[in-house]
Amino acid sequence: MTETATGTATGTYLIRGAAILGGDAEDLLIRDGVIAERGTGLSAEGATVIEAPGLVALPGMVDIHTHLREPGREDAETVETGTRAAALGGYTAVHAMANSNPVADTAGVVEQVHSLGRASGWVDVRPVGAVTVGLAGEQLAELGAMADSRAQVRVFSDDGLCVHDPVLMRRALEYVKAFDGVVAQHAQEPRLTAGAQMNEGTVSAVLGLAGWPAVAEESIIARDVLLAQHVGSRLHVCHVSTAGSVEIVRWAKERGINVTAEVTPHHLLLTDELVRSYDPVYKVNPPLRTDADVQALRAGLADGTIDVVGTDHAPHPSEHKECEWAQAAMGMTGLETALSVVQESMIETGLMTWADFARVTSTVPAAIGRVADQGRPLEAGEPANVILVDPAARWTVDPHKMATMGRNSPFAGRELPGAVIATFFKGHPTVLDGKLNTPYRYAADTAGAGSSS
Amino acid sequence: MKHLLSTENLSAANAIRILDTAEEMAAVGDREVKKLPALRGRTVVNLFFEDSTRTRISFEAAAKRLSADVINFAAKGSSVSKGESLKDTAQTLAAMGADAVVIRHWASGAPHRLAATDWIDAAVINAGDGTHEHPTQALLDAFTMRRHWSKLKGSASTGADLTGMRVAIAGDVLHSRVARSNVWLLRTLGAEVTLVAPPTLLPIGVEHWPCKVSYNLDETLEAGVDAIMMLRVQGERMNASFFPSTREYSRRWGFDDARLRALDELGLKDTIIMHPGPMNRGLEISSAAADSPRSTVLAQVRNGVSVRMAALYLLLSGDTREAATTPGTARSDKESN
Numbered sequence: 001m002t003e004t005a006t007g008t009a010t011g012t013y014l015i016r017g018a019a020i021l022g023g024d025a026e027d028l029l030i031r032d033g034v035i036a037e038r039g040t041g042l043s044a045e046g047a048t049v050i051e052a053p054g055l056v057a058l059p060g061m062v063d064i065h066t067h068l069r070e071p072g073r074e075d076a077e078t079v080e081t082g083t084r085a086a087a088l089g090g091y092t093a094v095h096a097m098a099n100s101n102p103v104a105d106t107a108g109v110v111e112q113v114h115s116l117g118r119a120s121g122w123v124d125v126r127p128v129g130a131v132t133v134g135l136a137g138e139q140l141a142e143l144g145a146m147a148d149s150r151a152q153v154r155v156f157s158d159d160g161l162c163v164h165d166p167v168l169m170r171r172a173l174e175y176v177k178a179f180d181g182v183v184a185q186h187a188q189e190p191r192l193t194a195g196a197q198m199n200e201g202t203v204s205a206v207l208g209l210a211g212w213p214a215v216a217e218e219s220i221i222a223r224d225v226l227l228a229q230h231v232g233s234r235l236h237v238c239h240v241s242t243a244g245s246v247e248i249v250r251w252a253k254e255r256g257i258n259v260t261a262e263v264t265p266h267h268l269l270l271t272d273e274l275v276r277s278y279d280p281v282y283k284v285n286p287p288l289r290t291d292a293d294v295q296a297l298r299a300g301l302a303d304g305t306i307d308v309v310g311t312d313h314a315p316h317p318s319e320h321k322e323c324e325w326a327q328a329a330m331g332m333t334g335l336e337t338a339l340s341v342v343q344e345s346m347i348e349t350g351l352m353t354w355a356d357f358a359r360v361t362s363t364v365p366a367a368i369g370r371v372a373d374q375g376r377p378l379e380a381g382e383p384a385n386v387i388l389v390d391p392a393a394r395w396t397v398d399p400h401k402m403a404t405m406g407r408n409s410p411f412a413g414r415e416l417p418g419a420v421i422a423t424f425f426k427g428h429p430t431v432l433d434g435k436l437n438t439p440y441r442y443a444a445d446t447a448g449a450g451s452s453s
Numbered sequence: 454m455k456h457l458l459s460t461e462n463l464s465a466a467n468a469i470r471i472l473d474t475a476e477e478m479a480a481v482g483d484r485e486v487k488k489l490p491a492l493r494g495r496t497v498v499n500l501f502f503e504d505s506t507r508t509r510i511s512f513e514a515a516a517k518r519l520s521a522d523v524i525n526f527a528a529k530g531s532s533v534s535k536g537e538s539l540k541d542t543a544q545t546l547a548a549m550g551a552d553a554v555v556i557r558h559w560a561s562g563a564p565h566r567l568a569a570t571d572w573i574d575a576a577v578i579n580a581g582d583g584t585h586e587h588p589t590q591a592l593l594d595a596f597t598m599r600r601h602w603s604k605l606k607g608s609a610s611t612g613a614d615l616t617g618m619r620v621a622i623a624g625d626v627l628h629s630r631v632a633r634s635n636v637w638l639l640r641t642l643g644a645e646v647t648l649v650a651p652p653t654l655l656p657i658g659v660e661h662w663p664c665k666v667s668y669n670l671d672e673t674l675e676a677g678v679d680a681i682m683m684l685r686v687q688g689e690r691m692n693a694s695f696f697p698s699t700r701e702y703s704r705r706w707g708f709d710d711a712r713l714r715a716l717d718e719l720g721l722k723d724t725i726i727m728h729p730g731p732m733n734r735g736l737e738i739s740s741a742a743a744d745s746p747r748s749t750v751l752a753q754v755r756n757g758v759s760v761r762m763a764a765l766y767l768l769l770s771g772d773t774r775e776a777a778t779t780p781g782t783a784r785s786d787k788e789s790n
Contacts, residue, residue, distance in 0.1 A: 197561075205656035206461065208561040208585030208630060213657070277569065278562030322540050322570075324560035326583070 012036075013429065014044050015422075018052035018388055020378055022354025028057060030384040033427035038380050050432075052388055055421055056354050059362040060092025060123075060385035062374050064184070064262055065159070065238060065310030066335065068094070068125070070116060071109070072101025077315040077405050079113065082335070083122035085313070085404035087430040089335040090420040092385040093124035093366065093374045094313075098135070099160040105130035105141035107149035114151035121439030122430050126369055129153040131172045131183060135161050140172060147179040154370040157184035159238055160285075162220060164190050169224060173233035182260075182368060184236040185224050187245070188286065192216035197326060199272040199287040207275060209325065212287045214242040221245050225252035225259050236368055237261040239312050241286040243296030250305040260368050262310040263297050265341035266332055266410055270294075274410070280321045280328030281410050284314070301360060302351040308365040311338045315406025333406040337397060339389065340416035347391075348417060354391075384427035393419035403436065456568045456577040457764050459586040460638035465614065468641055472596050473611050474763035475756070481518060482759060492521035495552040495769055500542070501580075502528040502558040507730060508580050508590075511754070512555045515761035521769075524551070539563060543572035551575045553769055561585035561630075576768040584628050590729055591634035593760040595642055597753050598680050601725055616643035621673050623649035623706055624684025624737050625695075627656050631729045632684055636664050649673050651706060653695045654686075670706055674715055682727040683708050683738045699736055706737070713742045725749050 013030040020026050020038070027042040028035055036044075063086065069077035079096070086094050096113050098104035104113060110127035117125020129146035133139045135158045146153040156176055163169045163185060172183050193216045198204050200211020221237055225248065228235035240246060240261045249261045266284065271291050274282045282288060300306040314331025321328050334341075342361065346352040352360075366375025376382040396415050399407040423431035428440040454467055481489055497516040499509050509525065516523045526546070539558075546554060553576040556564050561583030568577040581587040595615065602618050603610040620639055626632045626648050639646045646664035648655065659666055667673045674681070686706075688699050696702045703709060708726065716724050726738075726747045734740045743750060 200657050202658035202661050205658035205662070206633070208583050208633060210584075211657060278565040279569070319538065323538055324558065324563045324566060326560040326562075327539075 011428070012044055012047040013424070014042060014047040014049045015052050015057065015386075015388065016049060018055045018057035019354075020057050021358050022056050025053065028378065028386065030386065030424060030427050033384055035378060035380055035382050035384050035386070038378065050388070050422065054392060055388045055390055057378060058090070058354060058358050058387050058389060059375055059378060060387050060423060060425060061090045061339070061361040062365040062369065062371060063091050063094040063311050063313070063335065063338075064155070064236070064308055064365040064368055065312045066094040066096055067099065067312070067314045067331070068096045068113070069315060070100060071112065075317050079116035079125060080120045081403060081405045082313070082315070083117065083120045083125060084436055085333075085335040085402060087122040087423050087425065088403050088420060088436060089337070090339050090387040090389065090423055091123050091335060092387075092423065092425045093126060093371055094335075095126045095128050095155055095369055097159045098128045098130040098157060103130050103134050104128065105133050105135070107142065107145040107151075110146050110151040110153050111149050118442050121441055123425060124371065124374065126155070126371060127151045127153055128155045128157050128159070128184065131156045131158045131163050132168065137161060137163060137165055137168065140168070140175065143172070143175055143181065144179060147181060154179070154181050155184050155236070155368070156181055157186065157238065159184065159186045162186050162188040162190060164220070166223060166227070170227050170231060173228055173235060174231045177233055180370060182234045182236050184238050185220065186238050187217045187220035187224065189216040189220050192219075196287070198275050198283070199289045201272065201290060203272045203275055207278070209275070214244050214289070214293075217242055217286060218244040218248055221248050225249070225257050228259055229255065229257045233258065235259045239264050239267065239286055239310065240297065240300075240306060241267050241289050241293065243293045246296045246300035246305055250300070253305065260307040260364070261305065262308045263301055263306045264310060264312045265334055265338045265345070267297055268294060268301070268345040269341050270410055278325050280323065280325050281332070281408050281412070283325060283328050283330050284332050285330040298345060298349070298351055301346060302356070307360065308368065309338065309342055309360050310365070311335055313404070315404050316408050318407050321408050331408065333399070333402070333404050333409045335404060336402050337409060337411050337416065339420060340395070340418045341411065343391065343418040344416055384424050386424040387420055388422040390419045390421050391417065393417065395419060454768060456564075457588055457768060458564050458568055458577065458579045460588045460591050460634045460641070461586070463588070463638065463641065465641050468592070468595070468638060469612065469614060471592055471760065471763050471767060472599060474767060475592070475596050475759040476611050478762040478766070479756070479759040481762070482755075488518050488520060490520045491766055492516070492519040492769055495521045496550055497521045497523050497553045497555060497765060498546050498551040499523065499525045500546065500554050500556045501526065502556070502563070503581070505557050505581065507754070508557060511757045512580060512761050514758050515765055518758070519762055519765055521765065539566065540570070540572050543567055547573035547575065553578060553765060555580045557581045559583055578764055578768065581630055583630065585630050586634045587630040588634050588638070589757070589761055589764055590631050591638040592764070593753055593757040594635055594682065594727060594729070595638055596756045596760050597727065597749050598644070598725075601749070602679070605723055614642040615639060618644040618680065619647070619678045620644050620680045620682065621647045621649055621678045622682045622684065623670055623673075623708070625654045625686045625690065626650045626659070626684065627654045629684050635682070636662055640664070647673050647678070649706065651696055651702070654690070670712065671715070674712060674721070675719060677719075677721065678724055680725045680727055681708065682729075685729070685731065685733060686737045688733070688736065703736055707739070708737065708742045709739045710741045713739065713745060716747070727753060730754065
């Protein structure tokens, strides 16, 4: 593939015999950035044919929770490297968290990240705006300016830090209603987690590492769902990690509170038993929990209590992990392993179908982020954000072969199922044969027009 | 045994082997020339990221009595305080040809990192890491208890374990690496352990530990103990609301003069009082208790040198017979690679 797509004038691709959302095999004709036809026995003059028997066709994945590190920590990741990783992982959109340096708390910074995303062209980069100035938890950032900017921010989060002041959280929840925004809360009561190193429980007791109790997450979620109910706002809970959190979100939804919740792939598969190695690759915030929590999270994702999978992709330079546990940075990479981990934990366990997978990795995260042209059905006339997955593939995770600059994958050495064979972003193949192809190129005159060009 | 990182996975055979070797080492300490040529030409580095004069000089004395060359590397006033990483420090020591690294670190798990990575190939001895473990302290405590227990039973220490001995460990269990190492080792050696502490100073999950837990020191004494070990309590814990005041702590959980008298009244004439030091006299232990004939505080210090000689000798002498015949769990195997 040597062509470079420009604007909406992309090539023509005929995908033959892919199981649509894991269902019956059908053909998809992609032309001019949209799905032109869906059916059987399709043909098209001059189309590049992709034989896809055995592959599953899904809507491009939308990550509601990604750390791209740029601006400020380009030694950890850049928008370019992070979005390459995203495309390889089956994503066509990522929400870039606000904890960059400078913090994404002004229209200028979110527009910069947005522009970097468009220049890279691997996925749609949707900047998340900080809730408070400098993530300091003291004063609201200019949320409206970020919403009105070219980045059209709809998701606001101090992720990495909790908006723990209840009045500030209430105001933020209320204020974002003016532009249909959502506050994505990193639920962590700071006083209960001062110096916390890992899940507080039987393992932390033996290892002598300061505990991060489940109640520190659950008490904030309980407070926030009640606040969201009181002011009639939309709340998103980042990286839910405990069985108790699942119960609280389930209770809130039963009461009709407008709350959505997210779980990371690593919390669906890994437990705090791994910390016994003291290897900081397992250090993450919120921490890995117990097997009972893992099972509750899986059940919650399967029954819809938890709405979406968000990677919390958090690359770090190796020197931040090659040290004592207490000195190490928190976080794990996730963009290139998310699909496989969710397949292993949710689909191969029989808890979910590929159609469910599309719901939790694409349809609902796009809806939460108000990304209009993503997470759409695979039907004629829809934007061609499509991925092809080989569910029978098995591969061994090698962080050194990844596109992300982060080598901190907790799945290193682990054999996982499922591989992304192709990613179509706006009708253009960013990934083909499981390898990076070329980025999508926006037409110059649409540079300021948001994501729907 | 390639490393000594924790007592959690130390087999009974290896624990008793260390204690028996320590008995032989103790005999050296009674001789006019307190020195063996066993580790001549070997280099032992005391790598201390946290102040601890007592443990450092104990290891230093142990290494020197075995004729090893000793290098003391304290984090303060070294490149470590200028931001050098543990990895760089370890690689530097490896390049200098260290055969064993005795590491004291404020971060739990730091010795495991040294042992598990390829930063350095030397034997690693954990001289206390964060609030995790302090295995040589537990071994010297067990050595002290075993001598006492064997004497009471009129049998030899060598080869014996602690079956049937009732040991109470009282104080700040939550922040104590000594308590953790003792719980695992005493369990392995067959003793019955009771932890006594305010609920705020016990870790979540302690109910799964192989011991009993009590909030009441008097009831524990009344039930009968053969050794009572008092843990150091830092007065600053009061400021974090672990307990209301040092006076209240002393009254409820300190080994004061009244409790010293109670041992006599309860007929517990052979019960010993232990403390890993340094003591807060008047807080967790009264001066009368610390200085009473029941106190083993100085014997513990003395035995510490013997036990550390044994550990250094067994790790560096290349004698791995018994380790090969007593494989530990999968995890301890991994740790020793």
